[in-house]
Amino acid sequence: MNKIKKWNQALLVGLMAATLAACGGTEEKGTAKAEQKVDVIHWKMVTTWPKNLPGMGTGAEALAKNIKEMSNGRLDIKVYAAGELVPALEVFDAVSRGTAQMGHGSAYYWKGKVAAAQFFSTVPFGFNAQEFNAWIAYGGGLELWEDIYAPFNLIPMVAGNAGVQMGGWFNKEINSLEDFKGLKMRMPGLGGEVLKKVGASPINLPGSEVFTALQTGTIDATEWVGPYNDLAFGLYKAAKYYYYPGWHEPGSAVEVIFNKDAFAALPKDLQAIARAAVKQANLDMINEFTARNNDALQTLVNEHNVILKPFPRDLLEALKKASAETLEEVAANDPNSQKVYESFKNFMAPVSEWHDVSERAYINARADD
């Protein structure tokens, strides 16, 4: 949950006045337009992000803008940053009851309410972005997600992905699994559960306290996102070892939720527009993170003298084993989680096999080492 607080504490909380103008002012030469009396549908989209948070907040704004353009102004969606209309953690409920027609966030925020939801953001040693999207579209993922959200009067869709994240910031070198014993690391959620199993001490801190805690030694390490966001957050000033890969979040998906009644009331063309715009947003976001992360990484390494290191192999093996155990436990405690976990495993095994001979074999062949 602290993930949200961390976003709230992030850089760009300055408010931008909502600039979505009411429809009707645009000049169009479309043949149909001239004879058309447009009824504008006004919607609200509540989000879990600070205004214009790079990638996530900006993605929500772009989504609304694209839907407006595609609908020729007929579907006009005002975007609210976390706290503007409802607090971040109330986005799910607000859309469920229709206070807003759309929400933009990430599914694992709702795990207290819907345990299985966390499978629809990212899980330790789970899917990367490409695999997650394929599971949703062709592996039965979307149908399960829809079933699980249906009792809440919600329709979920994938609206973005931040890709493989970084392993985190450490104030000492990690040379083996032994160095994780007793390590105080800030990590919420499933990753924290996994840490416990390998002997570390996961600490759950709000984002606002992370920097100081790391700088003063209250914690030894923290996870965050990836270079694009981490650079902006300034963590390189508090710890100099930057480890990879982000085993705990290998493909963090962003979700859009629609109030089911509101969506059903849309004309079919606007429904199709909304669906396509969300897919466009999904592709746009991973493109942005893929393109932007390395620039930030170079700045961290070359200008801020961050030491970039891979986790040792024995540690990764232990984390992998502990991750599988953690997922088994989550599944055992909740029938919906069990169903989703089965689907996850049924897609993970074959897609991993395929990616071993395609993506993995290729990316290893391409590398110089």
Place this chain on the structure above:
Amino acid sequence: MNKIKKWNQALLVGLMAATLAACGGTEEKGTAKAEQKVDVIHWKMVTTWPKNLPGMGTGAEALAKNIKEMSNGRLDIKVYAAGELVPALEVFDAVSRGTAQMGHGSAYYWKGKVAAAQFFSTVPFGFNAQEFNAWIAYGGGLELWEDIYAPFNLIPMVAGNAGVQMGGWFNKEINSLEDFKGLKMRMPGLGGEVLKKVGASPINLPGSEVFTALQTGTIDATEWVGPYNDLAFGLYKAAKYYYYPGWHEPGSAVEVIFNKDAFAALPKDLQAIARAAVKQANLDMINEFTARNNDALQTLVNEHNVILKPFPRDLLEALKKASAETLEEVAANDPNSQKVYESFKNFMAPVSEWHDVSERAYINARADD
């Protein structure tokens, strides 16, 4: 060029009657609809694919269907398989002169006309799908592509990706670079140029002749696509060694081209709809290949006793070096290719560095070996 013939020879050339009904028959409850007198814009989309070729041909049909739904029937696009309206290799010219308003194919088909075009499909040891999309969106790729197609009155967009392909079918084991010396392998395009440099003999055969040539020993090996398409083509009956990875086509992109005047004449909302629908198609296609390839691979290995093998490391190193030389030569011969190659390199270096610590490190950590 033979790539097209190979598609033409493929399985599903049976014609499906064009079922795109004229607009106006759909019942909509949309508020705007009742007062709207819809002027339907009728377009033609010519493609380089056999009707309903899995992934590619079906992708073109889905794209037209989605645009029709999103536009409430205002943009009605009839899709033509290769040869129905124009032959596959005339798609570029047909859209350029406005015979059709849209085309669906792959950019390297036009390399005889526009040498730089092949950078916008896939190049040996180049981008995977995720990297290609990011280069197009954030690395200056799209702007260059648009510049290069502008003199032909065309606007290009990415409409799909088949992902990392397989290395091909061989009638003998490949244990080292030595085994490629004198090897007669069917491989068109840049991959063929690379083969020459490592001592193999690239053979340029139309798809219709590949199976027999491989079975009779006229050729020792052939590349094709990936398991999803290769299984259907039956190549396992002609050779039993199936090698990976597809170093020559690590992320084969599908393109859509629009006639510039036709696109400009669309109302802004239909332009936005077309753009979003193409991005949706892009995401949908990689999802389909990601999800489908492993099932086909399992069938090949378990039911048809295909022997799945990785290329030896020394061979891959030699192919990588030869690929870089080949790209340098292509660039040296053509100013546009030079410009695109510079942009390609300027994005490849950082995105590879980033993916080394994210995608690559993660996918290796996840694997059991």
